[in-house]
Amino acid sequence: MAEAQNRQHLSPESALTDWVNNYSDVLYAYAMKRLSDEGLAKDLVQETFMAAFQSYERFEHRSKPKTWLTSILKNKIMDHFRQVYRRKETSIEGDFQMFNEDGSWKTENIPTPWEETHLLDNPEFIDVFDSCVDALPERWASSIRIKYLESEMNIEDLGVSKANYWKMLERARTQLRKCIEVNWVQPNK
Amino acid sequence: MFSISCKRASELVHKKHNEGLTTTEKWRSKVHSSMCSACKTFEKQTDQIEMIIKSRMQKQASTTVEDFKTDTLSKIIK
Numbered sequence: 001m002a003e004a005q006n007r008q009h010l011s012p013e014s015a016l017t018d019w020v021n022n023y024s025d026v027l028y029a030y031a032m033k034r035l036s037d038e039g040l041a042k043d044l045v046q047e048t049f050m051a052a053f054q055s056y057e058r059f060e061h062r063s064k065p066k067t068w069l070t071s072i073l074k075n076k077i078m079d080h081f082r083q084v085y086r087r088k089e090t091s092i093e094g095d096f097q098m099f100n101e102d103g104s105w106k107t108e109n110i111p112t113p114w115e116e117t118h119l120l121d122n123p124e125f126i127d128v129f130d131s132c133v134d135a136l137p138e139r140w141a142s143s144i145r146i147k148y149l150e151s152e153m154n155i156e157d158l159g160v161s162k163a164n165y166w167k168m169l170e171r172a173r174t175q176l177r178k179c180i181e182v183n184w185v186q187p188n189k
Numbered sequence: 190m191f192s193i194s195c196k197r198a199s200e201l202v203h204k205k206h207n208e209g210l211t212t213t214e215k216w217r218s219k220v221h222s223s224m225c226s227a228c229k230t231f232e233k234q235t236d237q238i239e240m241i242i243k244s245r246m247q248k249q250a251s252t253t254v255e256d257f258k259t260d261t262l263s264k265i266i267k
Contacts, residue, residue, distance in 0.1 A: 017262060024258045036245065046261050053265050103194025111230040119237065120244055129241060144242050166207040173203065176238050177231075 012056040015065075020049055023066050027073055034077055036133075036145060044080065048073040078157070084142045085160050098174070111177070114185045125184055132179035140172035193217050198228045202235050 010018065027048060031041035051072050052059070059068060098109040105111075119125045133141055143165060146155070155165045193201075201218040204210055210218065222229045 016265060020258050020261050024261065028257065042257055045257075046264065049261055050265050098199070099194075099196040103196035105195050105227050110227045111234060113230050114234065120241060126245075129245065133242075133245070147242075162208075166203070169207060170200075170203040173206070173235055173238055173242075176242075177234050180234075180238070 012053055015056060016049060016053045019052065019065055019069060023069055026066065027069060030070060031073060031077065034145060035080075040080070044073060044076045047076055051076075081142050081146060082158050084138050085158050112181055112185050114180070128180060128184040129176075132176050132183065135179060136172055136175055140168050140175065143168040144172050193221050195221075195225060195228050198222065198225065199231055202228075202232045206235070206239050 024045065027045045028041055031044050032038065035041050035044070048069055052065075052069055059065075098106060100106055119129075133144075136144075146158075146165075147169065155162055160168075198218060198221040201210060201214050204214065205218070218232075222232055
């Protein structure tokens with residue numbers, strides 16, 4: 001209690017220093033888990049501290065600083081995804097014409113089997129996989145990141161219908177599979 | 190009754206990972222894959238990609254944040 005009262009009388013600068021030292025790790029890990037992008041995660045955590053510093057007077061100490069900071073960060077991550085989805089789609093629809101008119105595979109798109117075991121333990125594969133994710137259009141890459149946030153966010157809050165979101169996921173998976181085939185399966189043949 | 194095209198089978202593979210399949214769709218997908226090696230490969234690879242995405246996207250931060258703390262404080266408190 002005394003500690004809580006004492007903290008309430010910290011100057012904004014002292015409080016921020018305290019928070020940066022105590023919560024950077026946990027906030028950065030939170031952002032990384034959702035964004036998988038070190039630069040972006042650091043930017044959003046910095047923006048979180050900046051926002052907290054600027055609105056310090058409004059922080060009424062009813063919740064723990066960590067909870068408050070996390071909620072700010074969560075909103076910033078949501079804002080990031082909203083911005084991504086507002087951007088125009090730049091991909092080419094024709095990339096995904098994998099089938100003939102009768103619904104059979106086009107010869108050049110028939111899936112090539114790849115080694116199926118221990119891929120996650122193969123550093124060469126992981127390098128290729130990460131490069132393929134990085135090469136995805138941002139909206140698609142965000143779609144696959146958001147998938148593991150679904151319990152925390154409503155896709156429709158991002159201004160995207162579920163049908164469109166699933167379509168983006170489909171495209172992202174399809175593009176990833178193709179990228180892996182070209183960059184990992186075929187060079188290893 | 191269970192006959193579907195490869196295109197439809199691939200759509201069902203994605204639907205499985207998005208909203209899930211109905212019982213009829215599961216059967217259609219299963220019957221098609223049992224007869225079509227290309228679609229069976231496609232389904233295995235898509236399942237695998239989904240598993241890898243999940244694993245990679247949930248990776249923990251690996252870098253130190255000590256420099257980040259100093260940088261943050263210097264930017265905000267001038």
